[in-house]
Structures are given as C-alpha cells and as structure tokens.
C-alpha cells in the first residue's frame with residue numbers, strides 16, 4: 001500500500017444534535033470506511049466535531065465530499081492535510097470520543113489543547129496536531145473510546 005493520507009477537519013454540530021444522531025453517524029461511517037480502507041477518530045466537544053480521516057487519498061477525499069454535505073453539522077474546515085507512512089488510528093474504522101465526558105484532568109487538558117490548536121487559537125502549531133492526537137490515543141483509557 002502507498003503512503004497514507006491524513007486529513008483533520010473541525011466542524012460545528014447542528015444545535016439539535018442528539019446522541020442517536022451520533023450513533024447513526026458512527027454506524028454508517030464504520031460500514032463505509034471499512035469498504036474504503038479509511039480509519040480515524042471522531043471527537044465531539046462543546047458542540048464541535050474534530051475528525052481525523054486517514055487512508056488512500058482518493059477515498060479520503062470521496063469521504064470528505066459526502067461529509068461536507070451532511071446537514072448534521074456545518075462550517076466544515078479542513079485544518080491539516082499530510083502524508084504519512086503509518087496510520088495513527090489503525091484498526092479504528094471510526095472511533096468516537098465524547099469530549100464532554102470528564103475522564104480525567106489530564107485527558108481534558110489534552111483534548112482542550114487539540115481543539116485549540118485545530119481552531120487556530122494556538123498560533124502556528126497545526127503541524128503538531130497529529131503528534132498531540134497520537135499522544136491522546138496513547139493516554140486515553142480504551143473503555144472511554146467507542147470503536
């Protein structure tokens with residue numbers, strides 16, 4: 001397999017988004033992503049989504065083109081696009097982390113930093129976003145991530 005294309009975007013969830021909306025999103029995402037060799041994680045915090053999509057470039061962009069049309073969120077803004085030799089979220093067809101759960105101070109701080117960097121609030125740190133996500137994946141208790 002060639003290099004892995006990674007894309008990270010931030011979006012605003014629709015106001016009336018429910019837990020069952022998220023469950024439906026995850027169910028269809030996992031099915032489609034398995035077919036498309038796409039892996040990643042979806043995080044939700046304070047009404048925002050942050051999603052990492054990784055896989056073959058064509059499939060990642062096809063997936064993104066469906067995602068941007070979805071009315072369950074809006075203002076989809078791609079923050080990072082890069083190539084990598086390895087997947088960060090290998091085996092996760094689309095993991096989900098609810099950032100509104102208070103798991104631990106350390107995890108909360110890491111997550112806040114990730115969303116801050118992605119939103120551009122921390123100047124010039126976007127290159128470190130993948131690194132922060134890797135750290136988060138290593139630290140978050142497995143039982144707190146739905147995959």
Ligand code: FAD
Nearest residue numbers: 025028029032033049051063066067069070071072073094
């Ligand atoms: P269909 O299932 O045929 O739906 C037709 C249209 O209706 C699409 O525009 C769809 O977006 C929209 N839609 C479907 N269900 C609802 C609903 N309950 N309420 C409102 N609109 C609806 N898909 C992936 O394949 N991989 C992902 O990783 C992925 N991540 C996502 C992350 C977020 C935050 C969101 C909001 C959606 C995500 N999706 C993902 C879902 C994606 O947007 C599409 O809904 C899905 O891929 C099916 O696409 P489709 O063209 O077959 O649409």
